[in-house]
Amino acid sequence: MFLFRARRPSKPLPVLIFVHGGNWDSGRKGIYDLLGRNFAKKGIITIIPNYTLSPDANYNGMTKQVAAAIKWAKNNVIQYNGNPNQVFITGHSAGGHLAALAVMNPKYGVDAKSISGIILNDAAGLDMKNYLEENPPTAKNNYLTTWTRDPQQWKDASPIYFLNNSTPPFLIYVGDKTYNSIKVANSRFLKALKPFQPDVTEIRINKKHAAMVTQYFNSNSDRFEEIIEFVKLQSK
Structure with missing residues (x-):
């Protein structure tokens, strides 16, 4: 896990957790250190965790690690001058x-009301x-391992089915030139x-x-x- 913080803040700062992409079977936190540094320079403590990729984990194992x-x-975060009451995730x-x-x-044990906001950047899935x-x-892109054959698991893996009055506020970005599947899913979610x-x-x-995330560099x-x-x- 990487943690980037601003120098000598006069008060506890908001915290942003960034989760990298990679189709659930690729990617790593080290690519995004510049993103973390840029947010830190602007007064937002940034945490970039890793998670186990498919085929060594399925969506459930990955999500448990992000929840952790x-x-x-x-x-x-209070130890790093972060405000635990201002935690955002993107x-x-x-x-x-x-x-x-x-x-x-809710099965992942995170109190949704304790998260100040969710920022989706060309989110898939x-x-x-x-x-x-x-x-x-199918076996392509390790999807059979990631998602299983069980439709109930597919529903359990889909954020759209857990929207309610306790859901944190959203900021949603979608690329005009992104994949159609992402456009469709974001439209349904919205x-x-x-x-x-x-x-x-x-x-x-x-x-x-890809440019939707590299713009943060x-x-x-x-x-x-x-x-x-x-x-x-x-x-x-």
Whole structure:
């Protein structure tokens, strides 16, 4: 786990947990140290955990590890001048799925009301049940290992089915040039979210899927200002 913090804060700072993507079978935290440093320079303590990839783990094992990182943050960030009452979570692609599921599915033991906000960055897997019913899992991309053949598991893996009045506020980004499956899942998720958060909107960015996260390597990206504003709004 990486932790990036600002220098000599005058008060406890908000905390952002970033979960990397990689189609659930690739990716690593070390790619994103620049992202963490850029957020830290702007006054947000950033935690970047790793998780075991498929085929060595399925979605459930991965989500348990992300939930453990959230619990660690809640219990320990005060030691790093972080505010345990201002913990946000974000993720790109598969990381967006794991971030949302760890908070929203109660079986992972995270109190959803204790999370100040969820930021989805071109998130995949928000409705895996719908996707896998139309595209049954095979050995390709380790999907059979990641998702199993069990439709009940697909539903259990889908954040869309755990929306309720306790769901944290969302900030949702989707790339205009991203994969169609991501556009469809985010559209379904937003429609299901609206009864609980009627003011939430999808922010569309004119980028491809990978560029949706690499934009954070540029400290001048508009995303930093938008996310900082979201953090301030939800921390009042």
